[in-house]
Amino acid sequence: MTTVVFVHGTGVREPGLTALVGRVTAGLAAQRDRIQVVPYCWGATHGATLAAAGACLPPRSGTTRALGEGPGGLDMADETAAWAALYADPYAELVLAAGNGRVVERPPGSEPPQQRARALLTAVAAQGDVLAAELGPGLADAATGLAAHPLLAPAAEALDPADLAVIAARSLTARLVADALDADSPLVPTGETRDALTDRLAEALGAPVRGTERGLRSSLLRVAGAVASRAVERRRRVLTEAAHPAAGDILRYLSRGAAFRDGLRALVAGLEPPVAVVGHSLGGIIALDTLIAAPLPQVEFLVTAGSQGPFLYESGSLPSLEHPAPLPPHVPTWLNLYDPRDLLGYLGAGLFPGRVSDVAVDSRQPFPAAHSAYWTNPAVYRHIVDRLP
Secondary structure (H helix, E strand, O other): OEEEEEEOOOOOOOOHHHHHHHHHHHHHHOOOOOEEEEEEOHHHHHOOOOOOOOOOOOOOOOOOOOOOOOOOOOOOOOHHHHHHHHHHOOOHHHHHHHHOOOOOOOOOOOOOHHHHHHHHHHHHHHOOOHHHHHHOOOHHHHHHHHHOOOOHHHHHHHOOHHHHHHHHHHHHHHHHHHHHHHOOOOOOOOHHHHHHHHHHHHHHOOOOOOOOOOOHHHHHOOOHHHHHHHHHHHOHHHHHHHHHHHHHHHHHHHHHOHHHHHHHHHHHHOOOOOEEEEEEOHHHHHHHHHHHHOOOOOEEEEEEEOOOHHHHHHOOOOOOOOOOOOOOOOOOEEEEEEOOOOOOOOOOOOOOOOOEEEEEOOOOOOOOHHHHOHHHOHHHHHHHHHHOO
């Protein structure tokens, strides 16, 4: 039996840690039997804490910008950029629809369009989180909030019911993903899962079964720049709070990393070979550093995902090895997984020729969601299991 030691990344604490380890365990088990997953839960023991309960955080300013006041003209030709705009403001398309001045003519005496939309949203809310469980909790609250949103009525007047259903579904999906990002969740779904759930929600809200492109980019590209400008102010404190404990973990490791490495070494020493060490983000740095510092004979395979280890090495910041010193021969086979849209994932093959394999995996998520989407991506587990001892 192969033992996989999973080393989590920055900012991961309970209850997210248990969910993350469970997802990794299930993902590996789906690919191969007889794999034991042992987590190295360094966050609770060695991770950063705010000793004064966040006294250093700035207060909310309360300042917001109206839509359209931010810098425009951004060329975002990728759908991931459009989703990034929606994550910043889940109501962005609703604002566009309500403000375009167009009203669809309807027969006299017909039901107000917002009435049907509210009824469908209420029905979705009544089902709890069932329709989008993969996105995490909160669908019922999101649907209830959207049903009561003051822009729903003017948007319903301006749109065909099917178009409104699609926009409402994207708003709900974006709200759930944005909430997960604000909570610093270690699990964010891939773009494929996100799109499938959006289609499911759209159909529940009255849209026909998807057969053609639903125009995500065309409507959002016009406001992506303005939304981004407003979102920076609106989410300033959220982003600051999200930087802890993640940023604190990194700083703490770089200044007091010996305890992190000693803990991993002690854990591995008690395991029977073969052992593979799998690390995400800072977890990959901890794993790499530990294996560079001294041999661990039980470990036959190293996996890093979304790792900054190569960047730290090239910049002279990796504690155990300074550029241009080569990777020691006792470091095991190394697989480095990265998402091209993950701005925190770096390549190692150019720095350590013949010693590391860089493999791209695509979650179809924008950054920073891409950095947390590795462990919901089946391709990640296939690449790992294909190379496990």
